[in-house]
Amino acid sequence: MQKAVCFDDVLIVPQYSEIESRSSVDLSVSGFDQTFASLTKNHDAILSNPIVGSPMDTVIGPASAAILADLGGFGVLHRYCTIDNALASYAETRSLVLDKTKENNIMVAIGATGDYLERADALYKLGCRAFCIDVAHGHHVHVKNALEKLRLRYNDAVHIMTGNVATLEAFNDLADWGSSSIRVGVGGGAMCTTRIRTGHGVPTLQSIMDCSKSDRDVFIVADGGIKNSGDVVKSLAAGADMIMLGSILSGHDESPGTTIEKDQRKFKKFRGMASREAQIEWRGKVSVSEGEATLVPYKGSMKDTLTDLIEGIKSGLSYSGARTIRELRAKSKFIQVSSSSIHENGPHGKTIF
Secondary structure, eight states: OOOOOOGGGEEEOOOOOOOOOGGGOBOOBTTOOTTSOSOOTTSOOOBSSOEEEOSOTTTOSHHHHHHHHHTTOEEEEOSSSOHHHHHHHHHHHHHHOSSGGGTTOEEEEEOSSTTHHHHHHHHHHHTOOEEEEOOSOOSSHHHHHHHHHHHHHHTTSSEEEEEEEOSHHHHHHHHHHTOSEEEEOBSOSTTBOHHHHHSOOBOHHHHHHHHTTOOSOOEEEEESOOOSHHHHHHHHHHTOSEEEESGGGTTBTTSSSOEEEETTEEEEEEEOTTBHHHHHHHHSSOSOOOBOEEEEEOOBOHHHHHHHHHHHHHHHHHHTTOSBHHHHHHHOOEEEOOTTHHHHHSOOOOOOO
8 A cells, every 4th residue: 555645744854055045045936928828837937936826715806816916926716606707806806916017927717517618718808818627626537628628729828727636647647638737636625525525635745746757848736735834845845836725825804705703803714615605605506515614813914924925935945955946846855754743843832821
C-alpha cells in the first residue's frame, strides 16, 4: 500500500541564504502573457504572485476578485448563478480593478454540462479570456468533452483551468485534453466532505508531488488543505505554480455576504459549494452533499491578509536561499517528521493569565 504525506508531515530544511531583504524575493509566476490566454510556461509573466481565489460564493465576488488582481494574483468568479449575473459580476470586477494593466486578471467558472457553452460565449463577447471548468471530479468524460468543445470554439485564445484531480495519470489526461492549468487536490478543502462521504482522495501535498513529475507544459494549481503561508511555501517547493485559497480568504470586508453579529462578535458565512445550503440556494434541491457551511470570525481587510500572506511566502523562500519560485523548487529539501512536531511547530510557550 502506497504511503502519502500531508502538509503537517513534512518540513523544508533551512539552507544558507544570501538574501538580505524579502523585497528581493520575486514571487511572479512565469508563463502568463498580457492577454491571460494562449498560455504556456514560455510566456512572460504578468502574475506577480501565485495566489488564486477559489470559485466559492462566500469567498470571491467582484470586490475580492479586484483586490486579488490589483495585488498581482487573480480570483475565480463562481458559476452558481444565472448567465446574466455572471456577466454582471465580471463587468463589475473589471470596473473595480484599480491597476488597469491587470484588468484581465479575472477568471470565471463554468460547468462541464448544461449551459456552459452559452455562458462561455457570453463572457467571451464581454472580454473574458480565462475560464475554469469547475467540477469536483475533474478526471471525467464530461470534462474531456467540454474541453474538446471549448478548444474547437476558441482554439488557444483562452486560458482554461480544469480539475480537480489527485493523480499524475489524471493530470496528464487533462493536459492532453487541452487544459492550460489544472487544480490539484481532492477532498482537502476546509468545507469539503468528499473523503468522508466517498472514501476517495489523496493528501494535497502528495498529489502535488506526484503531478509535478508530469512532462506536460501545464500549470499546477494547488487546491485544498492550505492553512497558512508555510503550507503555500511547501506547495510551491513541491511543484505547484499557483495556490488556490478558500478559507484563508473568507470572512473579510471584500468577501461576499453580510457581516453577522453573534454574542458580541462579528462573523461571516463560509460554505462549500457542494454543501446542502449552497445547493438549495442555487438550484432549490440537493443531489449529493459533499460540503459544509459555517460561520468564520470577521477578519477585516482582505488586502491586509494577502499582504501578510505574501510577506510570509517571501520569508519562506529566503529560508531556502531562493529568490524565485523556480529556484525554491530546485533548492528545497523536504524531511518527513513525526506527529510530535505538530505541537513543536507552532507557538507552545504562551502563558495564559
